[in-house]
Amino acid sequence: MALSNTNPYHKGIDWLLVILYVALVAFGWLNLYAANYNPETRIAFSVDAEYFKQLVWIGITALCVGVIMLVDSKMFVEISYIVFGASVLLLIVVLFAGKEVNGAKSWLAFGPVQFQPVEFTKIGTALVVSRVMSRYGFTFNFRSYAHLAVVLLIPILLVLLQNDTGSALIYFVFLLPMFREGMTGHVLIIGAMCIATAIASFLLPTEWVMAVIAFLGLMAVSYVLNRHATKREGLTAVFVCIATTVAAYFGLYVMRHGEVEPEIPVAIGAMALSVYTIIRSIVRRIRTTYTILMYMWIALTVSYATGFAFENILEPHQRTRINILFGVEDDPSGAGYNVNQSMIAIGSGGFSGKGFLEGTQTKLNFVPKQTTDFIFCTVGEEWGFMGSITLIALYLTFFIRLIILAEKQHSVFSRIYGYCVACIFFFHFMVNISMTIGLMPVIGIPLPFFSYGGSSLWGFSIMLFIFLKLDTDRNELIR
Amino acid sequence: MFDNRRYVIILIMILVATAMAAKLFYIQIIDEEYKLSAESNSRREVVQYPSRGLIFDRNGKLLVSNQAVYDIMIVLREVHEFDSLDFCRTVEIDMPTLRGLFADLREKIRYRKASSYKPSVFIKQLSEERFSMLQEKLFKMPGFYAQRRTLRKYEYPSAALVLGYVSEISENMIRDTVINKDSYYSQGDYIGISGIERSFEKTLRGKKGINYIMVDVHGRTKGEFHDGELDEAAISGKDLTLSLDIDLQQYGEKLMQGKTGSIVAIRPQTGEILAMVSAPSYDPSLLVGRLRSVNFPILSNDPQKPLFNRAIQAQYPPGSTFKTINALIGLQEGIVTPESRFPCHAGYTIGRFHLGCHSHASPLDLRQSIQHSCNGYYCYEFRSFLDSPKYGSSHKALNIWRDYLVKFGLGYRLGIDIANEKRGLVPNAEYYDKYKGKNWNSLGVISLSIGQGELLLTPIQLANQAATIANQGWFYTPHIVHKIEDGEIDSLYLTKRYTGIDSTYFSVIKDGMEAAVWAGDGGTAHGAQIPDIRVCGKTGTAQNPHGKDHSIFMAFAPKESPEIAISVYVENAGFGATWAVPIGSLMIEKYIKGEINPQRKWVEDRIIQAKLNGTE
Known part of the structure; x- marks a missing residue:
């Protein structure tokens, strides 16, 4: 005790969240391995495979996390506008120099490294929203609404210009932290x-x-x-x-x-x-x-x-997705193919699943984008209902733990940021899994820690660990 | 202040998670439909192979069409127990063969050359009749299905080497085509290997299509995938119309039976090839489908080389037929005039050198020199040319001579539209520098004067030479494709090529060739006389180090408005007059008259019955 606490206000890192995080990343990686596993080419390991690259991304993530833990908590308040400004700038750059993948021009390529700036914009936006609302004497008057609206609309418009509707919707989730901070409840009801x-x-x-x-x-x-x-x-x-x-x-x-x-x-x-x-x-x-x-x-x-x-x-493909969601159009081999295949894969998992690496639907390319947007299929197929609800419970615990920690913060900035983090994760979780099981129309956003890709893993991890760092100084007043 | 609102947010999260859990409960536990679909759910890509373009002759007669066969495909993972005895009976194989096929397939899968999840060809090219018997039973044989393919069907047992053949593409060929930026082919595709099938591959092959179908675990079709929206229909290949006259071709092959050599007939006005006979040949049906694996080794090991298209690949000395060209060059260059006379007393003698000739009057003028095929005349003429002071040296003169030959289409590939043409050989000064030393002189290359020596021509080049003389100085590049469906033939074949020799010089050559056939005072090609047709011809006899001389004839007819130009080579047959002349004249008569005059039937019979290549 005497060893670690030289500063009486300083708390250790919240190990429960770290354990939940590591568990999700580890399960995510195993699942990615399973999704890439080809029963015919029994090569144990290949450096070209997504699961190997993901390991590299995880390693880079560990480095980023290490750096974040060394930064002074107050710094995050100071640099919030800089982070926001830089990520917005990247969004603008991507509009002109970006690479188009699946109809959305959202990738920036630096030689062999590609990433999606939109994953980092969320962090900047969360920091700025927290800073705006934690200002001394902040109330929800017209000026505050206008200020917040500008902060949110800038990334929304830029992301919409990239033709990435899914990522634009995420910014609506900031209504939840705002609600927590006293925004009229009518907004949620409306x-x-x-x-x-x-x-x-x-x-x-x-x-x-x-x-x-x-x-x-x-x-x-x-x-x-x-x-x-x-x-x-x-x-x-x-x-x-x-x-x-x-x-x-x-x-x-x-x-x-x-x-x-x-x-x-x-x-x-x-x-x-x-x-x-x-x-x-x-x-x-x-x-x-x-x-x-x-x-x-x-x-x-x-x-x-x-x-x-x-x-x-709406564009025709978006119309069709909505039509299919509500059963207006029934077209299992047409535009409804993705969702139908994904539901078949998940449904075929049954109660206890087919077992690790034993899935068939997610191996034979029936499910499109099975390592990115539709990665949950592999969970559903191989781990069944038990595995799926375990994962959902794990996520839920993770969100609630974030909220509990957020409420413990002495400083308003940290609390709001904690809510932002929890709600952004929650939104991704809700939209991604709901679309794979046919509860929502298909909106292509990643499942945190599960979908293949460096950008989203880095974005989510950095976002989370900034909060964990803030949490270690929870008894201090940070603004 | 708003502390309790945390519970609202947590409640929202719990509600959403509960809704997900409920939906998962429904699709994973209650609803059986998804489990059933998963089993029944496989998408199969069925390649639709296009039928190759048809090939017609100049009169619209169908030469090459297609016949349907069926490849029996297998998806090993989907194979369950089936009545293997019945299967064997239906496709006419025995049990050990079937076991062997399965063993091969497993081997391929082990070495990852095939997949148990994807279709592989199990039995190739089952006939339509066998397939219809199997089809009724396929539903009891999960994992098997049929893939329609088309093979070539030949309506005539002729023109095999012109048409070429089609075969399954090899891995090496796929690699080559990919290198040449053609990513069309994949394993199991057919490709034209030789002849027109090869040179018009891209026209004939069409475009493969793909059908996506949903099949259940038993291999039963469950309908189209995506309502067939992603399907691509196969596009049939384009039809070709050849300039070939199949009747003439067949007649030529009949004449050449039992002989080795070739006949090429060209329509001088257009450069169209009317017949291209290479003997011996084979029935093109022998190389179709499953028969090919049996017959190809036999044909390729045959010492008579039936797979060798002599018409475009054999290279012979032109012999005396070449005197016409030397005469033309001499006229154009002012070395001789039609009135020039050179002595010949049983040959050309200078010092200790003697080149023999047969007996005829002497001296002869140019026309007579062609008529009698006088060797002495051309020795004088050629030496006068090479040693003419106006060129400075024999070297320069020889290269001028060579340039004329190149303009005649010799020494290089003519560029005909059949694959694998050879270029022949026209030596130039540098060639002799290399092989005879720098100090060679006109006497050292004297054999060129009479079409011997190093000079080599293909039969098509010789036929083209006849056409060029018939046209008085120009020719169209010989070609065999007359019309392409929805396409145009290469402009190369529509462009006149000039020889650089004034058209007026040709009349004396034509007169000489006419006299060779018709003159009362003796000519070398009297056998070519056909009632009512003014045939102009020139015989040749090419010395052959390997045996008896080759018998050569070059001709065109009728003299005033030529419709056919022809070259005939009969290997190891002796004098041109004996075999090549009658064969050429019968071809000309057949083409122009459509039938052989009864008075000449005996010639026809004699030729058809002659066996000159030692085979029975």
Whole structure:
């Protein structure tokens, strides 16, 4: 005890997280070996193989980790903008000098070494977001939102320009640390509502979804008016809304000679309801109705925009992926091939799996990208349900441990950074595994520590160990 | 402040993980469908082999077509127990052979030349009839399936060496084609090895296609993969129309039976090859498919060399037929005029040197020298040329002579569209410097005057020489492909090549060649007389160190508007007049008249029955 703690505030590294990390990397490597294993060419080891290269990447990672542990914790706050700026610069460079792989121009090549700057941008963004929110006296006012929005939109736009939609989505996960720091909870609820509305509008006719949204809004508003004003006002709201909708429908019917898009009268009805409600709310000084109306209009807009975006913004392959996810298109040998093959591989693992190196589906090139985006297939096939849920449990423990540690931080910067790290890992984990098992559309992002590739391994490890380093100084005030 | 929100975030994570676990539970434990699919799930690439282009003759007669055969493919990993006895019966092999095939396959897999996961050829080229019997049983034989291939089918037992043959590509050839930036071939593909099949390989081969199909564990087709969107249809090869007249070709082969040598017939106006006979030859059907492995060694070990295309690969001295060219060069260079006369008393004698000639009147003028094929005349002419002071030296004169020959298409490959043409040999001054020493003189190379010595021509070059004389000074590069489907023939074959000899000088040569056939006062080629056809011809007899002289004839007809130019070589047959002349004249008559005049039937019979190469 006397040996290590010369500084009373200094804590040792959190060995539980380190052990979880090593376990994930080790399992990841074994799994990569299995995915590359060819039962016909029983060469034990080949320097050209991905599993060998991954070993090299792991070695380089160990060096990076060593360096990070030597850096003073305060340094990470200081250099946060520099790291962010440098990684953004790399994203710009990649736009001009990048190499295109699978339709996304996201690789930078320095001779034999190639890497994806996007993996490092996450670190810079996490550091800057932590720094912005840990500023003394930070509150979620308009300026703060604008500041954060700029920080997040820069990488999002650049990544979108690379045509790497999957990596752009990751930045939405910063909403979770923001929520933790006191951002209004409406954002998360609205987010969930938007997803639900979008899925509903996708699967059902848009006008029905909009009508239901307007109806729910109407019910809520009339209930509130009923309760906080008078019964008469509640009923008037219903009457105004329905009457306007019907009138608008017939008015348009006459004007347009029978060709009416039902969305328009619904919108007009909702508009009339809103006007009436706002007037009554001002008179009666009720504030709840504003929130209800806001939710209603966001839902209506999302509902209407879904169909439009689906037809006009998404590219055909993205449309097909979504269609397949929801079973609208059934095309197991066509565009749904990846997911179908991946689910066959995982499903064929059964309860206890086929055993290490015994998989067949992931060896015979049935599953595309089986060492990168679809690496989880090999886990599912060879280790079965037991192995898969063990891995999920391992990841979950890892995330929760990160959050527990984050909460122990004395300094706000470290806490927010810890949340950012946990949430970025979580997002990758969620999107990657969900797509391989058909819970989400195919979005090509790596599974941390499992997918083959140096950039993602380095990015994830550096990100994690910066937090572990911060954690060793958890009792100090770092800002 | 918002400390409790940590639980919201942890809850979200747990919910997502639970949803994943639930979905995994469903697909890994509850739903059996995925396990079944995994077993049934294999994608097979089936190569669609294109059929090679067809080959027609100049009259639209089909020469080469295709026949379907089936390779029986095996995916060893998918093979389960099957009725091997029945299998053997159906494909006509015995049990030990079958065991041997399996042993070979396992051996290949051990050395990683084959894969148990991927199809390998098990039995090659099963006939359509056998296959139809096997097909009904294939469903009981998992791991086996059939791959349609096409082999060549020859409608005539002729023109084997012109057409060439097709064979499976060897590993070395694949390597060579890859070096030449052609990545088309893979193991098991067929490729043209010789003749037109080789020189028009890229036109004839078409393009392979690929079908992706889903098959279950029993090898049963489960439908198209990706709805066939990724499939590529095979594209058939392009058809070729040859300038060859198959009737004339067959007739020529009939005339040459029992003989060694060749006949080449060219249409002078276009350079198109009408017939290209090399004797002995073989029936092209002998080298198709499984028969080839039996017949090829026999043919290649035959001392008569039936695989050797004499028409373009044999190199002979032209003999007296070459006097026409020496005469033309002499005229162009002003060494002789049609009126020039040189004495000949049974030959050319100078000092102790004597070169014999046969008996004829003396002295002769140019026309008569061709008519009588006078050796003495050309000895004088050639020496006058080489020793003419206007060139400075014999060396320079000889190289001028050589340049004329090159313009006649001699000494280099003509560039015909059949593979493996030889170039012949035209010696130049440097050649003699090397072999005779720097001090050689005109007398030392005197044999060139009468087409002997070091000079070597291929039969096609000689035929082209006849065509050039017929055209009075130009020729089109001889070629055999007349039309390519959706393509054009090489501009090389549409460009006139000039010899640099004034067309006016040719009339006296033509007159001489006419007289050789028709003159009442004796000519060397009287046997070439055909009623109603003014044949012009020149015989030759090439001395042959290995045996009897080669009998040579060069001719074209009719004189005024030539339609056919021909060269005939009969090896070790003696004088040109004896064998080559009648063969040439029969070919000309057959081509122009379509049939042989009954009065000349006896000539035909005599030729067909003659056995000159010691075979029965």
